[in-house]
Amino acid sequence: MRQIRTAPRRDPAPSRMAYRMQRLLLTPFIRRLVWVGFPVLCLSSALGLYLADQERRDAITLMVHDIKAAVRERPEFMVKLMAIDGASAGVADDIREAVPVDFPVSSFDLDLPQMLHDVAALDAVARADLRIRPGGVLQIEVVERVPVAVWRNEDSLDLLDVEGHRVAPLASRSVRHDLPLIAGWGAEKAVAEGVALVATGAPLSDRLRGLVRVGERRWDVILADGQRIMLPEEGAIDALEQVIALDQAQDILARNVVDIDMRNNRRPTVRLGEVASEELRQIRLLELGVD
Amino acid sequence: MKDLYESQRAMRAMRKAAMQRGVIAILDVGTSKIACLVLRFDGVDEFRESDGVGSMAGQSSFRVIGAATTRSRGVRFGEIDTMQETERAIRTAVQAAQKMANVRVDHVIACLAGGAPRSYGLAGQVDLENSAVTEQDVARVMGACDVPDIGEGRQVLHAQPVNFALDHRSGMNDPRGQIGNRLSCDMHLLTVDGNVIGNLLYCIKRCDLELAGLASSAYVSGISSLVEDEQELGAACIDMGGGATGMSIFIKKHMIYADTVAMGGDQVTSDISKGLQVPLAVAERIKTFYGGVVATGVDDREMIEIGGETGDWELDRRTVSRAELIGVMRPRVEEILEEVRMRLDGAGFEYLPSQQIVLTGGASQIPGLDGLAPKILGQQVRIGRPLRVQGLPQAATGAGFASAVGLCLFAAHPQDEWWDFEVPADRYPSRSLKRAVKWFKDNW
Numbered sequence: 126m127r128q129i130r131t132a133p134r135r136d137p138a139p140s141r142m143a144y145r146m147q148r149l150l151l152t153p154f155i156r157r158l159v160w161v162g163f164p165v166l167c168l169s170s171a172l173g174l175y176l177a178d179q180e181r182r183d184a185i186t187l188m189v190h191d192i193k194a195a196v197r198e199r200p201e202f203m204v205k206l207m208a209i210d211g212a213s214a215g216v217a218d219d220i221r222e223a224v225p226v227d228f229p230v231s232s233f234d235l236d237l238p239q240m241l242h243d244v245a246a247l248d249a250v251a252r253a254d255l256r257i258r259p260g261g262v263l264q265i266e267v268v269e270r271v272p273v274a275v276w277r278n279e280d281s282l283d284l285l286d287v288e289g290h291r292v293a294p295l296a297s298r299s300v301r302h303d304l305p306l307i308a309g310w311g312a313e314k315a316v317a318e319g320v321a322l323v324a325t326g327a328p329l330s331d332r333l334r335g336l337v338r339v340g341e342r343r344w345d346v347i348l349a350d351g352q353r354i355m356l357p358e359e360g361a362i363d364a365l366e367q368v369i370a371l372d373q374a375q376d377i378l379a380r381n382v383v384d385i386d387m388r389n390n391r392r393p394t395v396r397l398g399e400v401a402s403e404e405l406r407q408i409r410l411l412e413l414g415v416d
Numbered sequence: 417m418k419d420l421y422e423s424q425r426a427m428r429a430m431r432k433a434a435m436q437r438g439v440i441a442i443l444d445v446g447t448s449k450i451a452c453l454v455l456r457f458d459g460v461d462e463f464r465e466s467d468g469v470g471s472m473a474g475q476s477s478f479r480v481i482g483a484a485t486t487r488s489r490g491v492r493f494g495e496i497d498t499m500q501e502t503e504r505a506i507r508t509a510v511q512a513a514q515k516m517a518n519v520r521v522d523h524v525i526a527c528l529a530g531g532a533p534r535s536y537g538l539a540g541q542v543d544l545e546n547s548a549v550t551e552q553d554v555a556r557v558m559g560a561c562d563v564p565d566i567g568e569g570r571q572v573l574h575a576q577p578v579n580f581a582l583d584h585r586s587g588m589n590d591p592r593g594q595i596g597n598r599l600s601c602d603m604h605l606l607t608v609d610g611n612v613i614g615n616l617l618y619c620i621k622r623c624d625l626e627l628a629g630l631a632s633s634a635y636v637s638g639i640s641s642l643v644e645d646e647q648e649l650g651a652a653c654i655d656m657g658g659g660a661t662g663m664s665i666f667i668k669k670h671m672i673y674a675d676t677v678a679m680g681g682d683q684v685t686s687d688i689s690k691g692l693q694v695p696l697a698v699a700e701r702i703k704t705f706y707g708g709v710v711a712t713g714v715d716d717r718e719m720i721e722i723g724g725e726t727g728d729w730e731l732d733r734r735t736v737s738r739a740e741l742i743g744v745m746r747p748r749v750e751e752i753l754e755e756v757r758m759r760l761d762g763a764g765f766e767y768l769p770s771q772q773i774v775l776t777g778g779a780s781q782i783p784g785l786d787g788l789a790p791k792i793l794g795q796q797v798r799i800g801r802p803l804r805v806q807g808l809p810q811a812a813t814g815a816g817f818a819s820a821v822g823l824c825l826f827a828a829h830p831q832d833e834w835w836d837f838e839v840p841a842d843r844y845p846s847r848s849l850k851r852a853v854k855w856f857k858d859n860w
Contacts, residue, residue, distance in 0.1 A: 138486075138504035147511055148624065151520035394729050 148271040162179070197231040205229045212267040215293075216249045220265060232257050237253055248291050273320050275301055277308040279333075285318060289313040306334065311341030318361065319344060325362050328369050343388070352378060355386045364390065420613055420630070421570040424835040431628040431827065434523035440827055441521040444820040445502070445528055445616060446844045447659025447682055448778060451812065451820040452509035454482030454517035455827060470706055475587030476753035477754040478828050480807035482517025484509045493599065493678040494530030494633070494660035496615040510623060520634070524530065525629035525660060525827045527636050527819055528616055529660040531574065535673045535763070536850065537566050541581075549591045549599055555838040557601045566607045573632055574606040574612070577854045578670035603834070604672050606632055627797030634662030636672045640802035641727075641776040641815075642666055651772035652765055653800070655818055656779035658682045661752055665765055670831070673763045677755045681779035684748045692736055694722050706738050709746045710784035715739040720850030742784075753792040760793075774800035778816035802811065 149155055155196045176182055182410040197201070205228055219270045223243045226235070228378040237255050244253040244265060272284035272292045282295040284304070291313075295301060305323040312319065319336045322344055326333055329348065330384070344361055346354040365388040371393075372378045377385070381401035388396040397405060432631050455478045486508040492503030515520060524546065536542040540561030544553055558577060563583065566572070573768045580588040582596035591599060620627050637655035638647070647850065650667035657852075658681045665673040689699035706720050710719040717737040724732040765771070773793050780799055803823035812820065 138508045142508045144511055145624065147514065148520050151514055151518070153520075173726070 139294060142178065143335050197233040197251060200233045200261075203229045203261050204232050204235060204257055204263050207263040207265065208258075210266045211265070212250075212265075212269055216247070216267065216269055219247055219249065220244055224265075226263070229261070232261075235263070236315045249293055251286070251290075272301070272304060274316050274323075275306045276307060276316075285313055285316050286297065287317050289316040305336065306338045307338065308344075309336075309338030312336070312338035314341070315344070322346065322356070322360060322365055325365050328373070329378070335340055348378065352382065353384045357388050360390060367393070420573070421835075424545060424572075424833070427627060427629050428830075430523055431525070434628050435827075437523075438500050439517075439519055439521050439523075440696070441513065441524040441625070442823040442827060443524050443625075444633065444817075444823060445491060445496070445506065445524040445618070445619075446488055446657055446819070447494055447529070447680065448488055448657070449485050449816065450488045450491075450502075450505045450509045451485045451817060452483070452506075452513040453480050453808075453820055454513045454519065454521055455479065455824055456481045456517075456519075456572040457828075458631070464734030466803060469653060476535045477808070478824065480489065480738065480805060480809075480812075480824065481519070482513040482515070483812045485807050485812070486512070486656070487612060488619060492659055494528060494657065494662075495609075495612045495674065496619060499615060499619055499622075502615075506619055506623050507788065510625065515589070515629060522624075522626055523628040524625045525823055526616060526620060526627060526632070527631045527633040527823050527826075528608075529633040529655070529662050529819070530678070530761070531573075531612035531630060531676075532678075533606050533608050533632055533634065533662075533674050534566070534568070534570070536605040537606070537672070538563065538605055539600065540603070541598060543598055543612060544596060546595070547595045549594050549596065551592060551838050553599055554580075554592065554601075555725070557599045557610075558603065558837060561601065561603050563605070566605075569610045570607045570841060571610040571798055571836075572605060572611055573608045573630065574635060574671070574674075576670060576831055577601050577603050577834070577837075578668070578672055604670065606635070606671075606674055608632070609716065620694055624817055628831070631823060631826050632662070632664075632674055633819040633822075634664040635671050636826050637662060637776055637802075637818040638664040638666050638671060638822070639801035639825050640822035641774050641818045644669075646770070646772050649772070650762055650768040650770040651774060651777060652778070653774045656680060656752070656775060656777035657819075658778060661756060661777070663759060665760070665763060665768070667768060673765075674829065675759045675763065677752060677759065679748075679752045679755065683752075684745050684782075685778070687748045688741065688744050692722055692734075692741070694724070696723060702741060703745065706741055707745055708742045708783040709736065709749050709788045710743040711739045711746075715742060716769070745781055745782070746788070749779075749785065749788065751778075753789060757792055770796075772796045772798075774798055776800040776802065776815045776818040778814075779837065780815050 150159060174304070207221070207224070207226065207228070209220055212220060214305045223246070224240045235257070240253045241253060242251055244255065249270055250267050251270045252268040256264050258264045270286040270290060270292045273287045274285045275295055275298060276283045276285045282298060284292040284294050284295050284301065298306065305320065307316065307319045315338060322336060323333065326346060334347045334349055337347055339345055343358045344356045346356065346365065348354070354365065354368050368385055368387060377395070381398035382395050383398050384396040386396065431440070437458045440455050440457070442455060443453040455480045484504055488502070489505045489562040490496060492496030496502045499514070510521070540557050540559070541559050542553065542557045542560050560564055579586065579602040580591040581600045582591050583598055617627060634653070634655055638653035640650050641653050645798060647666045647669045650665070652663055652665045655662040659678070661677040661680050663677070664671050685699045685703055687694060688694070688703055689696045692699065692702070694702070702720060702722065708715070718738040719735040720738060720741065721733070721735050723736065726732060771794050773796060775797065776799070777788055786797070786799050799815070800816050800818070801813070802818040803825070805821055805824055808821065
């Protein structure tokens with residue numbers, strides 16, 4: 126035997142209004158309006174109303190600022206000291222002066238590129254590396270410029286490195302008399318060649334006074350007693366070696382010679398001193414039989 | 417109401433527009449249920465040639481994206497009886513289908529079972545002006561068909577050319593471009609009661625929907641339930657609905673006859689209600705659960721509690737055996753089938769080469785009908801279910817949805833109707849100037 130159970134079901138017919146509403150909501154434009162446009166409008170207007178008040182805006186700005194500060198003040202980001210590697214004491218002092226930082230400071234507040242620029246702008250610094258080491262150390266690694274010559278310009282003495290860059294001013298020549306002296310207009314642009322010339326002229330070192338750049342193109346070697354070796358533009362080292370060889374063979378520099386002109390390689394020329402030239406003239410006259 | 421015949425061309429244009437937009441709704445207004453399907457047309461590129469699936473008469477071009485069914489109200493014998501009730505029912509179905517499809521539909525193709533359809537066979541012939549048949553000749557031969565007196569207040573629902581003959585060659589589908597002297601055409605005209613259509617149009621309009629097509633439910637059930645061979649060789653489709661039983665005869669893929677018997681499953685229900693003294697709702701339920709038309713020995717022992725809520729114990733504890741139930745149902749089903757047989761005989765169905773009969777529709781699901789029907793309708797009877805279309809929910813694949821599925825096919829691939837052809841030049845006012853020029857040229 127089976128049961129028959131009937132439950133009269135109500136018809137779920139929508140009202141005309143509900144039907145139309147549903148159709149309206151299914152229209153693509155209206156649908157987008159309701160699901161996207163209307164929420165966006167509501168949100169933006171609520172936000173706009175909220176932000177219309179200056180105090181609230183300020184409060185939000187302050188809050189953002191506080192959060193930022195809280196993050197940057199965290200000990201993980203604090204820089205407590207500065208370490209300078211590869212610099213001598215004087216240069217290190219200069220660097221500390223060029224990069225005035227009050228420690229401790231947050232690493233967010235350090236403008237490393239600017240600091241690098243400042244450090245690299247120092248004369249004595251050839252290359253600098255800046256980084257913040259774990260542990261809150263501002264590490265500055267410096268490669269110093271090595272002075273190779275003393276440059277005497279119009280009113281001061283400067284130390285120059287091999288590239289001709291000024292390293293430091295020099296109070297007096299006697300402080301660094303181990304370095305050769307160079308002078309003349311444009312001497313700093315040819316420091317490397319000058320240093321090489323001085324090295325070549327090591328046999329004359331006890332008499333070598335310095336080098337003079339002439340006309341920004343060639344070197345004169347100045348020896349004691351005002352003797353001068355005029356070197357050519359090119360092949361200056363060869364010419365100097367030639368002179369040294371000549372000196373070792375014939376003691377040419379020990380004689381009464383004022384200038385040795387090597388500007389023309391094929392024809393070294395010697396200018397005699399006043400006495401010697403008079404003597405030579407007398408001898409020539411004698412040889413010619415002139416009384 | 418405007419003349420339906422006048423608006424057919426406009427409905428065709430609307431159907432095209434709806435297909436362009438890609439969404440169209442199908443509305444089957446039946447006596448027992450109202451079904452609404454929402455179709456989406458994606459274009460014909462759904463399948464490639466290499467898939468081995470052709471255009472399949474447009475079946476591959478659409479997909480059912482929404483389906484809803486609701487109990488029908490205010491419909492009797494396939495005709496709208498109470499407009500407000502029906503309108504509400506249509507609204508329910510359309511809203512649910514729209515909700516499932518999540519898309520708004522504006523165009524709807526509807527079908528109706530009632531309206532006392534009447535079939536007419538029309539014939540016309542013309543002499544060809546030139547030897548080759550042109551579109552204008554086709555238009556003229558259809559214009560030459562003599563329209564019978566269809567009666568006061570009746571409207572043409574379908575007017576399909578089913579056959580063209582050129583001289584002595586008959587059975588042509590498309591005579592255009594062929595050479596001959598005399599073109600004749602056979603046409604099938606289906607008329608229904610104008611008021612019935614008017615009521616349906618009014619209900620659909622009240623639901624803010626545009627009608628993009630109208631079809632007879634007998635016709636569309638035939639489209640969906642008859643397989644291609646049956647349509648080609650000749651078959652009858654019997655759509656046993658709730659309030660009306662429609663029948664359509666197909667041959668050479670054209671419908672040549674349609675009719676309706678104003679009896680269906682609802683009559684069976686009311687018989688049960690009267691015979692067993694139970695309410696209609698209970699009767700319907702008993703019918704669907706225990707109904708049948710062929711009684712066996714075991715049915716005498718299967719007792720059904722038919723119940724009641726009167727408070728009278730004797731009345732509320734009644735039981736009937738299933739054999740008794742079958743005894744109530746069978747005469748009515750037999751009556752329906754005999755009526756169908758009579759109509760088919762009247763239409764000359766026995767002269768068709770193939771006597772295939774396909775039973776479909778909700779009432780065809782009565783168990784044992786496949787044993788009863790051959791006794792009345794002849795040996796070649798089968799119970800048919802509609803074609804499967806893409807995206808159709810499982811719940812809507814039963815025989816009761818034959819006309820809804822048929823409407824989908826009708827929407828995707830309608831048969832050429834009278835109003836799909838050109839208007840003959842001599843009836844077209846704007847052509848008169850052209851004709852004057854032609855006359856001028858010919859005579860000077």
